[in-house]
Amino acid sequence: MTFLPPLLLSQIRTCAQQLPPPVLEVVINLLVSSPAKYCDLTVKASILKQLHNPSFRRLVAELLEIWCREAIYLESHAIASALSTAAYCAIAAKDELSVELVWTGPTSEGMLLRRTEQVLLQLIREAQREIILVSFAVYKIPEIAKALSAAIKQGITLRIIAETPESSEGKIPFGVTTALGAEIIQQAQIFIWQRSKRPTDAEGRYGSLHAKCAIADRKHLFISSANLTEYALTLNMEMGLLVHGEDLAYQAAEHIDRLIQQEFLVPLY
Known part of the structure; x- marks a missing residue:
């Protein structure tokens, strides 16, 4: 079983909590449809150019940087799944309390x-x-x-x-x-x-x-x-x-x- 590094998990959680759902959905879809399986400059550039809000770009850029630095062995599908799961948990937690x-x-x-x-x-x-x-x-x-x-x-x-x-x-x-x-x-x-x-x-x-x-x-x-x-x-x-x-x-x-x-x-x- 492959575990995600704590720093990456923390940034995934931050993105799931702070990015508006439509923006988060765009990022997840881009990760899923990326022709490159692993993090590289092409993947980073293709995702960031779709984000025009500076704050959103900064959050996602930090996520991608940590992915490339801490867990380059993880496929883009894994990052997309983690973002989707974190977003669901954030919404469920808000509904519960x-x-x-x-x-x-x-x-x-x-x-x-x-x-x-x-x-x-x-x-x-x-x-x-x-x-x-x-x-x-x-x-x-x-x-x-x-x-x-x-x-x-x-x-x-x-x-x-x-x-x-x-x-x-x-x-x-x-x-x-x-x-x-x-x-x-x-x-x-x-x-x-x-x-x-x-x-x-x-x-x-x-x-x-x-x-x-x-x-x-x-x-x-x-x-x-x-x-x-x-x-x-x-x-x-x-x-x-x-x-x-x-x-x-x-x-x-x-x-x-x-x-x-x-x-x-x-x-x-």
């Missing part, structure tokens, strides 16, 4: 970032089976509450884990009932972190539920610095990551399930 930066606050020139509330509303409205929301504070979020109400009416399971004025001993003035209303509270599953299960320091101070995330259908995970409050969604500077990937979303939801089973998280009512 993609991450998007989410931002609320001052905008900067040239950066197009979605806001926290936009992402939350999308997750809620597009959910098919289940929504899990975790937040330290929940207050004054009418658009979110409206979307959650519509989701419940469609039969979607809603699970909320949050602090309350009682469980936090006054750290927050308002609870989920005030923010979401009786209709949602009666149909959702509301959990709090049981006081007896919280660690305390030498002075008796105990920990707070400070995590903030949203999970939709155990496929999409939004991790954010933002609480579910008006200030966090409109006025504060907040940052988060929207992760599309079943592994991480399922792991987060499963962890919450186990915290409930072990009674770290208990029903509010």
